[in-house]
Each structure stands twice: as C-alpha cells, then as structure tokens.
Amino acid sequence: MFPVLETERLRLREIEIADARDLFDCFSNPELTRYYGLEPFTNIGQAQQFVDVFAKNLQEKRGIRWGIEIKGRQGIIGTIGFNAWFAKHKRAEIGYELHPDHWRQGYAAEAVTAVIAHGFGELGLTRIGAVVFIENIASQALLAKLGFEQEGVLRKYMVQNGVAHDTNVYALIKP
16 A cells, blocks of 8 residues: 655645646646756656656655645645665665745655655665755755755766756765
C-alpha cells in the first residue's frame, strides 16, 4: 500500500492517472521547469507517461513520488519524492516542485520535512542528497534551512533547453 503522508496543511499521496491534468499544468509551465532539467510539456500525453514512470520507479524500488495536495482541495499542486533510491546503500536523492501559483507559502518546506522524516524513518535512509541548479537560489535556501550541507559542484551536469548547467550537490545525514 502506498504511504500517505500528512502535514498540517498538506496531504502527500500516490499520483494517479486522474492527476495527469494537474501534472500537465505544472510541467508545461516554463517557470517550473526552468531548473528541472526537463523541457516544458507540450501535451497531456507527456503527463500521463510521467504517472507511469513514477509507478514503475516505485515497483522497481528505484524511487517514490508523492503528489502534493492541499488538504480540503482536490488536485495536486506539485510532486515530491526520492529518486536514485538505493536501499542497499541507504541513500536517495530528494526532488520536488510546486506550481508557481503556490510558491512562497511554505508548502515546499512542509512537504520536504515530511518526506525527510519518512526517508530516515520508514525507508531507513542514512543519507538524503539533492542536486540543484546553481541558479536556483530558492531551492538552495530551502535545503540550507532544513539542514542540508553543500558538498560540491557537478560541472555541466544538467541540460536545460540545450544548455549544460552546473549544479550544487547537497546532503543531509541522518542524525
């Protein structure tokens, strides 16, 4: 059974095919994809494929992705989860995004905090990493606020719109 996580204002739940429209609204937005390493979606079929990718990653124990839903409202405003999950090595990388209509309201910090707790608790992780475009100041500030430490730079690591970008590598070690 898929683990549902709840915070004061959010419900993190399994992403379903019925969420494809909301995923498309997020990932077709150039503001959201600017630091994602992904070109903006141009059709709903791409969002439907994302649902399948998330399900396959979980089935193969390579990742887990939650839809971020505001309690009392239907539909997701973004996603969050672990990719590059290696249970044997007790590590994973966290990734998240919110539709720009929901930026600067504390939702990302709330969701990341819940997923970190799940990772260190239920999944038994000892290390949670993050890879962030150097230009993504907001995400770097969030990670620092939550205790992540910058470990280095991956040069020309992510390609966005045909241009290779440097990224910062962050990690949080289980206390």
